[in-house]
Amino acid sequence: MARPGWAGVNVHDVIVVGMGPAGAIAATELARAGFSVLGLEGKAHPRYKVCGGGLSARIDRLLDPDYRSVIEDTIHRVRFQFAGAEAFEIASPDPIAYMVMRTRFDAFLVQKARDAGAQVCENERVLAVREDAGGVEVETERGRYGARILVGADGANSLVARSLFPGRRGRLWGAVECEVGVQQIPSGLGAGTIVLDIGVVPGGYAWVFPKEARLSVGIAEFHGSGRNPKRSYERFVQGEPVLTGIDVPCGMGHPIPLYGGAAGERMPLTTNRSLLVGDAAHLADPVLGEGIYYAVLSGKMAAACIVDHLRSVTPDLLAYDAQVAGELYPEFRVAARMAWTLYRFPQISHRVIRRRPEILELYAEVLKGRETYRSFYAKAKMGTKDSFAHLLKDACLAAFKS
Ligand SMILES: Cc1cc2nc3c(=O)[nH]c(=O)nc-3n(C[C@H](O)[C@H](O)[C@H](O)COP(=O)(O)OP(=O)(O)OC[C@H]3O[C@@H](n4cnc5c(N)ncnc54)[C@H](O)[C@@H]3O)c2cc1C
Secondary structure (H helix, E strand, O other): OOOOOOOOOEEEEEEEEOOOHHHHHHHHHHHHOOOOEEEEOOOOOOOOOOOOOEEEHHHHHOOOHHHHHHEEEEEOEEEEEEOOEEEEEEEOOOOOEEEEOHHHHHHHHHHHHHHHOOEEEOOOOEEEEEEEOOEEEEEEOOOEEEEEEEEEOOOOOOHHHHHHOOOOOOOOEEEEEEEEEOOOOOOOOOOOEEEEEOOOOOOEEEEEEEOOOEEEEEEEEOOOOOOOHHHHHHHHHHHOHHHOOOOOOOOEEEEEOEOOHHHHHHOOOEOOOEEEOHHHHOOEOOOOOOOHHHHHHHHHHHHHHHHHHHOOOOOOOHHHHHHHHHHHHHHHHHHHHHHHHHHHOHHHHHHHHHHOOHHHHHHHHHHHOOOOHHHHHHHHHHHHHHHHHHHHHHHHHHHHHO
């Protein structure tokens, strides 16, 4: 592509900014389709990413099977509790989730992109992006690059989103996490079990996830205004029975860009030459803040749409917007409704689910990819309406009396 002022500028078919899961998958798919791809990553892999590293088992449908070499634990049991108490567990013969360390998982995916033929430059932070009718221009700490298409995969604080999608301002929610080394998984935590607690974080939840020789301990806040994730994290670490006797360090904070509701849906994820994927597109699920699955899925969707466009099958990139609107947003809308109930009425929600553990078992089927949020909700709401209304009435009466 010859453009005025571009003498000596390296021009590619596609530049991907950010090489987390979304960017690495998009780069892999595009390189496999035969396009020249440049991935620009501000850090060097393997790099630490603040994250629980929980992959819902449905990720099996998206990734090549060799990713299993970086799985550290397979989850068959979920312990669901309220403020460290009233715990119960559900078990599943099939995996519900897989645990990875993001250092290894992300480095593995980036290597796959390289193996597919993508050029990846690490330690090369993108400073500015520009788009015009002829293409996109990217300026980094080391140079300038041009491309026909740009993929913004640069995470929750996306520079690409801020620069090329100025009206797109979703809400970021606070989360804190740390990985604590352990000699062995605590005896109070059975093999392949995760802990989810909805009683200790106002408007959110806390977790303990097992890895090979570590535990991921963290909290996420998704609702409410008086947010203080660090304080919630400390409270959880001090009170969680599984962590007794373990020296858990201070956690690190990082935002989670949850699906932004109707306002977010109105704002497109494409321009003439650019797309947003993963966290940059606010595609984290409202119930658990799960973002890796959606980062991989949106990276794949975006790549397929770019391939069609570069092969002149489609005149623009709008098919990506349509696919996200048709497949992901309807799921997130239902998930957002569920999250509202769960985090506004955590104690009642916990009691309802404790009475009806099959609800949690059914939710595990969503994580396995056998139910959707929509099918789950339709089935779960039938059985819970009465219990929920009953418990809500009891709680109101108790509050009125006290
Ligand atoms: C505390 C916490 C716990 C979480 N736990 C889970 C979990 O258990 N399971 C789950 O599914 N999700 C979890 N998430 C969400 C998950 O981490 C994200 O949804 C996921 O990482 C999104 O992937 P991504 O590729 O879009 O972005 P990222 O993984 O954030 O990757 C973006 C990449 O872009 C790079 N970058 C940023 N800016 C630039 C720039 N200007 N130039 C070049 N490179 C740049 C970054 O260095 C990074 O490598 C958690 C999040 C938090 C905060």
